[in-house]
Amino acid sequence: MKKEVIFEIFSFLKSKGIAATESEFSEHWLGCSESYVRKLRSARSEPSLGAIAICASRLMNAAEQCRTYPRYHKLAEQLETMSVKCRVLVDAGSVEFDLAA
Numbered sequence: 193m194k195k196e197v198i199f200e201i202f203s204f205l206k207s208k209g210i211a212a213t214e215s216e217f218s219e220h221w222l223g224c225s226e227s228y229v230r231k232l233r234s235a236r237s238e239p240s241l242g243a244i245a246i247c248a249s250r251l252m253n254a255a256e257q258c259r260t261y262p263r264y265h266k267l268a269e270q271l272e273t274m275s276v277k278c279r280v281l282v283d284a285g286s287v288e289f290d291l292a293a
Contacts, residue, residue, distance in 0.1 A: 194238045194281050198222070201247065201274050202229065208267065210254075222247050241285045248278030 205211035205221065214233075215226035222228055222239070223246035232239055252275040258268035 194244060194285075195232055197274075197277050197281060198229070198232065198239050198244070198247070201251070201278075204270070204274065221250050223250075241282050244278045245282045248275045248282060251275035251278065 201221070202211060202214065202217045205217060211217040211221060214229040218224045218228035218230075219226050222243040224243050228239075228243065231237070251271050255268045255271035255275060258264035258271060
């Protein structure tokens with residue numbers, strides 16, 4: 193599930209000309225090494241919650257920047273939607289603490 197969301201985001205950003213390559217996406221949007229997405233594609237592993245959280249934050253930041261320009265409002269909504277998808281994954285994978293104890 194997490195891997196599919198990451199690849200969906202990369203495909204979207206690439207289609208909009210925002211991220212040209214997997215290497216660029218890995219570094220600038222996930223905060224990882226340039227080969228991170230390539231390794232995800234070939235390995236049976238899932239992206240880390242840290243990389244997903246960074247992606248969520250950067251997508252939301254991009255959405256906020258786009259929102260300042262009326263012609264980019266639709267793009268801002270799409271970026272925000274993807275950010276929320278990432279946040280849901282992070283929240284689902286987070287540890288809950290029993291604070292009542």
